[in-house]
Structures are given as structure tokens and as C-alpha cells.
Amino acid sequence: LTASCHCGRVKLELPSPPTKVNECRCSACYRYGALWAYYPRDDVLVTAEEPGLRSYAREDEGARGTIAFYHCAHCGCMTHWWVQPEHVRPDDPEWGGMGVNTRMLPESVLEGVE
Numbered sequence: 001l002t003a004s005c006h007c008g009r010v011k012l013e014l015p016s017p018p019t020k021v022n023e024c025r026c027s028a029c030y031r032y033g034a035l036w037a038y039y040p041r042d043d044v045l046v047t048a049e050e051p052g053l054r055s056y057a058r059e060d061e062g063a064r065g066t067i068a069f070y071h072c073a074h075c076g077c078m079t080h081w082w083v084q085p086e087h088v089r090p091d092d093p094e095w096g097g098m099g100v101n102t103r104m105l106p107e108s109v110l111e112g113v114e
Contacts, residue, residue, distance in 0.1 A: 001013070001014045001015075001016065001017055001105070002014070003079070003100060003101070003102070003104035003105045004104055005071075005072035005074075005075050005077035005079055005104060006072070006075040006076075006077050007072060007074050007075040007077075009048060009049040009050075009051075009052075009072055009074050009075070010046070010047070010048045010049075010052075010053060010070075010072045010077070010079050011046070011047050011048075012044055012045070012046050012079060012080060012100055012104065013044065013045040013047075014037075014039065014043075014044055014100060015039065015043045015044070017105075017109050017113075018037030018100075018102055018105075018109075018110070019113065020037065020113065020114055021035040021036060021037050021102050021110065021113055021114070022035070022036045022037075022038070022099075023035055023036075024099075028058060028069060032069070032078045032101075033103075034078055034099075034101040034102075034103060035102045035103055035110075036081075036099035036100065036101060036102065037099070037100050037102045038097050038098070038099055038100075039097060039098060039100060040097050040098075041082055041097055041098045044080070044098060044100060046070075046079075046080065048072070051073040051074055052073050053070045053072065053073060053079070054070070054071055054072075054073045055069060055070045055071075056068070056069045056071075057069075057084065065083050065084060066083070066084040067081050067082070067083055067084070068081060068083075068084055069081045070082075077101075077104065078101050079101055079104055080098055080099060080100045080101060081098060081099045082097070082098035082099070083097075083098075
């Protein structure tokens with residue numbers, strides 16, 4: 001299953017369709033308007049054609065580390081986020097994952113997803 005930004009330069013290959021999505025209300029996600037699905041980081045392949053990806057990093061309010069939000073450098077679509085590798089905690093395995101903006105998927109994929 002492939003998610004892509006508006007211009008198609010950034011693609012995310014997902015292992016499966018999302019079964020749940022989250023409309024995060026933190027100060028960043030609220031502004032992005034994203035619907036996140038969560039996957040293990042190693043299960044998602046991210047590819048980007050030039051001009052590639054740009055990121056914005058911020059400290060998580062839960063003091064779990066720095067999260068980098070990625071967007072297409074051409075069309076600006078927010079595609080995904082993940083915790084910076086130096087902040088992944090072995091005692092908190094869920095925090096090593098990533099969020100994929102499901103608004104980059106065809107609308108039909110989200111039908112019936114809570």
C-alpha cells in the first residue's frame with residue numbers, strides 16, 4: 001500500500017492498511033490537520049525524489065524526546081513523523097515507531113477506519 005504527497009515525489013510503502021487513525025491535538029499536529037496511523041519504523045519504506053524531504057523537529061511535550069515531522073520540499077504535504085534515533089528508548093518500544101499521515105492515502109482506504 002503506497003501513500004504519497006500531492007506531487008508524488010515522496011512515497012511511503014506501508015505494510016498494511018491502517019486499522020485505526022488518530023487526530024492528535026498537540027500544538028503541532030492540530031495545525032497540520034493530519035490523521036496519523038502508527039507503524040514500526042522498520043516496516044515503512046520512505047522514498048523521496050528531488051528536492052526531497054524537509055523536517056521540523058520539536059521536543060515532545062511528554063519529555064520522551066525529539067520528534068521530527070517530515071514534509072515534501074516541493075508541495076509541502078506533511079507525510080510522516082518519527083522520533084529522532086538518539087531519543088528512541090529501549091524501555092519504551094512503542095516510542096520507536098512512526099506516524100504516517102493517512103491523508104496521503106486514497107480516501108477509499110480510510111472508509112470504515114475508526
